[in-house]
Amino acid sequence: xxxxxxxxxxxxxxxxxxxxxxxxxxxxxxxxxxxxxxxxxxxxxxxxxxxxxxxxxxxxxxxxxxxxxxxxxxxxxxxxxxxxxxxxxxxxxxxxxxxxxxxxxxxxxxxxxxxxxxxxxxxxxxxxxxxxxxxxxxxxxxxxxxxxxxxxxxxxxxxxxxxxxxxxxxxxxxxxxxxxxxxxxxxxxxxxxxxxxxxxxxxxxxxxxxxxxxxxxxxxxxxxxxxxxxxxxxxxxxxxxxxxxxxxxxxxxxxxxxxxxxxxxxxxxxxxxxxxxxxxxxxxxxxxxxxxxxxxxxxxxxxxxxxxxxxxxxxxxxxxxxxxxxxxxxxxxxxxxxxxxxxxxxxxxxxxxxxxxxxxxxxxxxxxxx
Amino acid sequence: xxxxxxxxxxxxxxxxxxxxxxxxxxxxxxxxxxxxxxxxxxxxxxxxxxxxxxxxxxxxxxxxxxxxxxxxxxxxxxxxxxxxxxxxxxxxxxxxxxxxxxxxxxxxxxxxxxxxxxxxxxxxxxxxxxxxxxxxxxxxxxxxxxxxxxxxxxxxxxxxxxxxxxxxxxxxxxxxxxxxxxxxxxxxxxxxxxxxxxxxxxxxxxxxxxxxxxxxxxxxxxxxxxxxxxxxxxxxxxxxxxxxxxxxxxxxxxxxxxxxxxxxxxxxxxxxxxxxxxxxxx
Numbered sequence: 300x301x302x303x304x305x306x307x308x309x310x311x312x313x314x315x316x317x318x319x320x321x322x323x324x325x326x327x328x329x330x331x332x333x334x335x336x337x338x339x340x341x342x343x344x345x346x347x348x349x350x351x352x353x354x355x356x357x358x359x360x361x362x363x364x365x366x367x368x369x370x371x372x373x374x375x376x377x378x379x380x381x382x383x384x385x386x387x388x389x390x391x392x393x394x395x396x397x398x399x400x401x402x403x404x405x406x407x408x409x410x411x412x413x414x415x416x417x418x419x420x421x422x423x424x425x426x427x428x429x430x431x432x433x434x435x436x437x438x439x440x441x442x443x444x445x446x447x448x449x450x451x452x453x454x455x456x457x458x459x460x461x462x463x464x465x466x467x468x469x470x471x472x473x474x475x476x477x478x479x480x481x482x483x484x485x486x487x488x489x490x491x492x493x494x495x496x497x498x499x500x501x502x503x504x505x506x507x508x509x510x511x512x513x514x515x516x517x518x519x520x521x522x523x524x525x526x527x528x529x530x531x532x533x534x535x536x537x538x539x540x541x542x543x544x545x546x547x548x549x550x551x552x553x554x555x556x557x558x559x560x561x562x563x564x565x566x567x568x569x570x571x572x573x574x575x576x577x578x579x580x581x582x583x584x585x586x587x588x589x590x591x592x593x594x595x596x597x598x599x600x601x602x603x604x605x606x607x608x609x610x611x612x613x614x615x616x617x618x619x620x621x622x623x624x625x626x627x628x629x630x631x632x633x634x635x636x637x638x639x640x641x642x643x644x645x646x647x648x649x650x651x652x653x654x655x656x657x658x659x660x661x662x663x664x665x666x667x668x669x
Numbered sequence: 670x671x672x673x674x675x676x677x678x679x680x681x682x683x684x685x686x687x688x689x690x691x692x693x694x695x696x697x698x699x700x701x702x703x704x705x706x707x708x709x710x711x712x713x714x715x716x717x718x719x720x721x722x723x724x725x726x727x728x729x730x731x732x733x734x735x736x737x738x739x740x741x742x743x744x745x746x747x748x749x750x751x752x753x754x755x756x757x758x759x760x761x762x763x764x765x766x767x768x769x770x771x772x773x774x775x776x777x778x779x780x781x782x783x784x785x786x787x788x789x790x791x792x793x794x795x796x797x798x799x800x801x802x803x804x805x806x807x808x809x810x811x812x813x814x815x816x817x818x819x820x821x822x823x824x825x826x827x828x829x830x831x832x833x834x835x836x837x838x839x840x841x842x843x844x845x846x847x848x849x850x851x852x853x854x855x856x857x858x859x860x861x862x863x864x865x866x867x868x869x870x871x872x873x874x875x876x877x878x879x880x881x882x883x884x885x886x887x888x889x890x891x892x893x894x895x896x897x898x899x900x901x902x903x904x905x906x907x908x909x910x911x912x913x914x915x916x917x918x919x920x921x922x923x924x925x926x927x928x929x930x931x932x933x934x935x936x937x938x939x940x941x942x943x944x945x946x947x948x949x950x951x
Binding site for chain 2 (some may be wrong): 333334
């Protein structure tokens with residue numbers, strides 16, 4: 300168990316501010332904070348590393364979203380860094396997330412002594428995160444239309460869409476690359492190409508597993524629960540039920556807006572952790588508080604937010620929360636890309652080498668996926 | 670610190686705005702402010718200032734008659750201090766400008782009044798390669814005795830100027846000059862209103878320092894940049910005029926170990942702050 304934890308903010312005016320520390324008796328100075336910040340700048344973000352300063356072994360952690368904040372742990376004398384690195388990363392992720400979401404001071408002592416942690420974002424969250432960056436979501440739509448495109452052309456297109464020269468294609472494309480939606484590579488040393496290798500679809504699925512679980516564990520609410528789900532997906536006529544497959548190009552259409560909303564709930568851990576629990580079946584607030592490492596007020600706030608978006612429902616009589624729609628993000632083979640590759644090759648828009656390289660990319664990705 | 674200030678009129682359009690720090694996603698922010706303005710008019714705020722947190726920022730708002738007032742500040746800022754500043758701003762606006770037929774057209778002098786209320790800190794960054802006298806310049810500005818032993822700065826050393834300039838607290842950021850710390854310069858320069866580039870007045874160092882001027886223009890394009898031709902007491906020193914020609918920024922002579930230069934240097938920084946504000950207003 301580390302000896303201490305502290306949170307530092309590099310304020311653009313006041314410099315380093317130790318915003319919270321535990322135990323309160325630890326003493327830090329400007330030199331130590333400077334050296335920690337310097338080491339962090341040299342290293343990859345979202346990865347903890349141990350550094351030695353003035354005889355202390357310190358493990359600092361920061362992430363892309365909070366570059367001016369860092370969480371640091373001071374290791375005990377005989378502590379093996381490799382044995383606790385995952386725990387430290389998990390606690391740091393949780394602290395940074397809570398720093399953003401909680402109005403008052405976070406309970407650092409409670410997190411530290413109970414070793415509460417937040418897991419790394421999983422594949423579902425990484426894919427959903429594409430929609431958190433507007434330029435990445437825009438780029439996804441374009442690459443879904445083009446399937447393969449020179450990165451130079453995409454950069455120009457993006458600048459014209461956003462009407463700014465400051466937009467950086469690399470930054471915008473990074474979430475797509477992280478999610479494995481596109482591959483970027485040089486072909487024949489002349490053209491850097493962006494290939495669409497996976498397509499992505501966000502939608503609300505009926506929460507069948509949760510409903511099944513409710514029938515077994517809470518039979519008294521199963522009829523009510525089923526009715527809530529049915530009302531959303533197939534309400535009695537003349538109301539129309541939910542149909543996520545309606546084709547639309549209008550970015551302002553309700554279905555597109557809903558997709559962005561779903562992605563947000565999946566990408567943000569404060570919602571996702573609750574969704575994960577409720578996928579297993581209905582839960583009371585107390586159960587959620589026990590299972591999720593967030594303060595009660597944050598969980599309550601997230602529950603009400605998801606209720607207004609018709610993701611969850613609350614059975615007040617039984618004090619249970621449950622999913623009525625299960626936000627999902629699915630990945631699939633972009634079969635439409637095959638026709639587009641052929642057309643672009645025939646129209647001499649791309650060379651044979653580029654077209655073949657895209658096909659190879661698709662084969663490589665989907666062979667691995669089985 | 671207050672990052673920006675907005676006043677929205679009866680129809681939720683922005684009639685006044687002032688930004689003290691770079692605003693990310695400005696269009697989205699404006700859209701949000703318009704919606705917020707609509708919303709808070711439906712609330713019974715009773716002339717009180719309320720706030721909400723958005724990511725690392727804290728947004729303060731209030732409504733008086735047909736006007737909505739919004740401050741965007743940092744979450745770490747003192748809430749009561751910000752509420753007090755909001756009251757001052759609202760009072761000045763309501764007393765002197767709201768009475769005009771169309772306040773958005775005639776707001777002479779309001780900018781300066783807003784600065785008086787809002788500007789609490791001015792960041793002055795001191796940049797230069799190792800051993801040119803940055804930390805000595807910092808000690809000189811603070812009127813401190815110079816240390817006998819040269820102790821290279823690690824990362825950044827942040828100190829306040831004992832006196833205020835134009836109602837602003839001056840925070841001096843002395844950036845470490847060693848090459849290994851150059852990876853920090855971009856981040857440390859963020860939001861500096863004035864950047865002082867210190868050279869030791871040797872041809873080699875001044876030529877090298879041209880790169881720093883370029884870096885500052887890229888990182889903080891709105892900052893006022895001045896050069897310092899330090900170590901003018903040494904025989905090899907280029908004149909401040911020559912140093913200024915090479916750097917391409919207004920440059921002033923200095924012997925940082927000579928206390929008699931202190932007042933002059935403070936005047937130079939005061940001028941740079943005031944000119945910087947003037948430039949930003951244009």
